[in-house]
Amino acid sequence: MTETSMNTPSGSLFAQDERTKKRNAAEKRFRMFGLAAIATGLLFLVILLTSILSSGLGAFQQTFINVPVYLDEAKLDKNGNRDIEDIKKVSTFGYNPLIQQAIFDSVTEQGIETPLAKAKDMKALLSASAAAQLRDDVIANPDLIGQTVTFRILASADVDGYLKGRVTRESVARDKNTDAAHLDLVDELRDAGVIKKSFNWAFITGADASESRPEQAGMGVSMVGSFFMMLVVLFLALPIGVAASIYLEEFAPQNKWTDLIEVNISNLAAVPSIVFGILGLAVFIQFAHLPQSAPIVGGLVLTLMTLPTIIISTRASLKAVPPSIRDAALGIGASKMQSVFHHVLPLAMPGILTGTIIGLAQALGETAPLLLIGMVGYIATDMPDGFFGGFLDPNSAMPAQIYEWAKRADPAYYERAWGGIIILLVFLLTMNIIAVILRRRFERRW
Amino acid sequence: MNDMRLTRRDVDMNDIKISAKGVQVHYGDTHAIKDVNVDIRDKTVTAFIGPSGCGKSTFLRCLNRMNDTIDICRVTGEIALDGEDIYDKRVDPVQLRAKVGMVFQKPNPFPKSIYDNIAYGPRIHGLAKNKADLDDIVEKSLRRGAIWNEVKDRLHSPGTGLSGGQQQRLCIARAIATEPEVLLMDEPCSALDPIATLQVEELIDELRENFSVVIVTHSMQQAARVSQKTAFFHLGNLVEYGDTEQIFTNPKDERTESYITGRIG
Numbered sequence: 249m250t251e252t253s254m255n256t257p258s259g260s261l262f263a264q265d266e267r268t269k270k271r272n273a274a275e276k277r278f279r280m281f282g283l284a285a286i287a288t289g290l291l292f293l294v295i296l297l298t299s300i301l302s303s304g305l306g307a308f309q310q311t312f313i314n315v316p317v318y319l320d321e322a323k324l325d326k327n328g329n330r331d332i333e334d335i336k337k338v339s340t341f342g343y344n345p346l347i348q349q350a351i352f353d354s355v356t357e358q359g360i361e362t363p364l365a366k367a368k369d370m371k372a373l374l375s376a377s378a379a380a381q382l383r384d385d386v387i388a389n390p391d392l393i394g395q396t397v398t399f400r401i402l403a404s405a406d407v408d409g410y411l412k413g414r415v416t417r418e419s420v421a422r423d424k425n426t427d428a429a430h431l432d433l434v435d436e437l438r439d440a441g442v443i444k445k446s447f448n449w450a451f452i453t454g455a456d457a458s459e460s461r462p463e464q465a466g467m468g469v470s471m472v473g474s475f476f477m478m479l480v481v482l483f484l485a486l487p488i489g490v491a492a493s494i495y496l497e498e499f500a501p502q503n504k505w506t507d508l509i510e511v512n513i514s515n516l517a518a519v520p521s522i523v524f525g526i527l528g529l530a531v532f533i534q535f536a537h538l539p540q541s542a543p544i545v546g547g548l549v550l551t552l553m554t555l556p557t558i559i560i561s562t563r564a565s566l567k568a569v570p571p572s573i574r575d576a577a578l579g580i581g582a583s584k585m586q587s588v589f590h591h592v593l594p595l596a597m598p599g600i601l602t603g604t605i606i607g608l609a610q611a612l613g614e615t616a617p618l619l620l621i622g623m624v625g626y627i628a629t630d631m632p633d634g635f636f637g638g639f640l641d642p643n644s645a646m647p648a649q650i651y652e653w654a655k656r657a658d659p660a661y662y663e664r665a666w667g668g669i670i671i672l673l674v675f676l677l678t679m680n681i682i683a684v685i686l687r688r689r690f691e692r693r694w
Numbered sequence: 695m696n697d698m699r700l701t702r703r704d705v706d707m708n709d710i711k712i713s714a715k716g717v718q719v720h721y722g723d724t725h726a727i728k729d730v731n732v733d734i735r736d737k738t739v740t741a742f743i744g745p746s747g748c749g750k751s752t753f754l755r756c757l758n759r760m761n762d763t764i765d766i767c768r769v770t771g772e773i774a775l776d777g778e779d780i781y782d783k784r785v786d787p788v789q790l791r792a793k794v795g796m797v798f799q800k801p802n803p804f805p806k807s808i809y810d811n812i813a814y815g816p817r818i819h820g821l822a823k824n825k826a827d828l829d830d831i832v833e834k835s836l837r838r839g840a841i842w843n844e845v846k847d848r849l850h851s852p853g854t855g856l857s858g859g860q861q862q863r864l865c866i867a868r869a870i871a872t873e874p875e876v877l878l879m880d881e882p883c884s885a886l887d888p889i890a891t892l893q894v895e896e897l898i899d900e901l902r903e904n905f906s907v908v909i910v911t912h913s914m915q916q917a918a919r920v921s922q923k924t925a926f927f928h929l930g931n932l933v934e935y936g937d938t939e940q941i942f943t944n945p946k947d948e949r950t951e952s953y954i955t956g957r958i959g
Contacts, residue, residue: 570802572800
């Protein structure tokens with residue numbers, strides 16, 4: 249018998265003694281702390297998600313004006329012979345009056361009273377991209393000239409903002425393009441069904457636009473940029489990382505050199521990402537003369553950054569394979585390599601894949617290194633040219649695009665930045681879910 | 695002790711299969727095996743007994759160079775298999791291990807099907823010409839491993855789903871599938887219940903017809919039951935080596951007697 253149990257009064261089992269009470273209280277306290285910690289975490293998560301969704305979901309809706317436009321032959325094709333070269337000579341300035349007139353006509357037709365007496369006053373309702381949209385359609389199909397065609401035209405950011413509650417009559421007082429009369433007109437046109445909000449595919453598939461046309465900007469091109477970067481990362485970091493880990497874990501002798509390498513890999517994982525960015529600038533762009541802002545450079549930089557993550561997780565999953573499996577293989581007369589590739593690697597695969605996907609997800613969301621190689625700040629307005637163009641043409645990346653939008657002055661871009669974050673989070677979430685599924689699927693017991 | 699023996703077998707036990715001379719093993723600074731000389735006979739079960747940490751497992755692992763996988767382990771002296779030094783520079787340990795199979799303390803089937811567990815060795819050594827050949831080898835090995843009847847209907851279910859005793863017999867069948875000449879067993883029954891132990895012991899005795907078997911065991915009863923020769927290790931020394939009967943009934947060394955009667959160990 250120990251001394252403490254000798255000291256406890258020999259009372260009933262139903263009555264708790266002082267020590268037990270204290271111990272139970274301590275345990276209860278600890279549980280409360282744990283619950284509080286989890287609750288705080290969840291609370292922050294909920295706040296984060298609500299603020300992202302409430303600020304960003306608007307970007308997936310866009311205001312369009314549906315209006316029949318008379319494509320006047322006298323304005324668009326003066327010679328009347330549908331010569332494509334002649335049609336191309338008419339710039340977007342030639343189309344603007346037609347659209348403005350069309351909206352004005354439609355206002356008159358609906359019998360809407362408005363102090364805006366001239367067709368020119370309709371300009372503020374339209375996106376600057378409207379004329380270009382019409383011109384592209386006409387050049388693609390010159391037969392449209394002379395007909396009245398109904399177009400779905402982007403409304404201006406102000407109109408869009410008004411329908412989404414971002415632009416108000418108070419804020420519009422300081423705006424020199426739009427005034428309260430325009431907003432009254434928008435109300436009427438919306439009631440008449442001419443102006444409508446609908447789902448904005450262009451935000452997901454489209455290209456970035458200039459600073460003055462937030463209504464036109466989309467994530468599509470930068471998504472392609474991110475995709476090509478991830479291709480580079482996957483096809484470089486995975487084989488290099490796995491090969492390095494297998495060698496270090498299974499073949500390398502234990503000496504001070506391998507210790508040194510090990511320590512440095514761990515250090516590398518903790519290096520700030522901007523350092524990798526400046527390394528990429530120095531090595532890949534200034535020394536190797538790879539093109540600036542190109543996804544291949546971004547991919548190479550992110551590969552360097554992802555390698556330590558993949559190596560560390562791969563080594564951990566190789567270590568987790570019980571040594572008895574290696575013994576079993578060696579005992580039968582398998583070579584070291586056979587034992588690794590036939591038995592150890594398949595067992596470590598789920599861990600390796602999970603680590604790789606987590607590494608890729610990290611790389612996908614990384615912005616700082618892209619700053620230094622010119623992918624942040626590049627206005628990604630054009631889709632890359634083919635497969636190799638995807639690697640070599642200048643492009644942006646999803647997080648870089650979000651950063652770019654967040655910097656811009658127009659409040660319409662603020663909404664777009666949040667919307668971009670939603671898209672990025674959807675990607676990250678998907679990758680993490682894939683990682684979990686892979687782990688569940690391939691996990692084997694031994 | 696004689697009545698505890700399993701069956702008597704009429705095999706020629708006079709050929710020397712493995713001959714070790716002046717074997718020393720160092721683990722870093724630890725001197726684990728000190729000058730061990732032993733001749734292990736063919737078609738014989740040789741038991742290594744001794745208290746924990748006496749070096750019997752270490753010595754066993756020298757016999758198929760499994761110690762090569764441990765960086766800090768150094769082996770000196772000469773171990774000859776059929777007269778050829780297995781630590782010679784020209785010897786490839788992989789080839790050696792195909793000849794000297796090993797069964798481990800804990801059953802360690804691959805997380806694959808029963809069939810693939812057995813077929814793995816023959817496959818990597820190219821012992822089967824075709825699928826039918828391989829099927830034959832698998833069946834033969836499982837029969838010799840005394841587990842065929844239990845698994846013949848589920849050859850393609852995972853080997854890890856078997857019971858502990860079945861797993862160990864599967865591992866033995868896997869080890870003999872590559873047609874080794876010597877079978878090393880490192881406490882093969884320590885993780886098994888008494889019934890499974892008995893089955894494995896019977897199997898070991900049967901295996902003696904074809905192989906030289908070396909078994910490390912903590913159980914003196916087991917050594918007495920299955921072995922013909924016994925070696926007693928103590929603190930890295932081979933204290934006594936001789937016929938099992940003689941070791942257990944009339945040990946020459948005082949330390950052996952103390953261990954067998956339970957005074958040390």
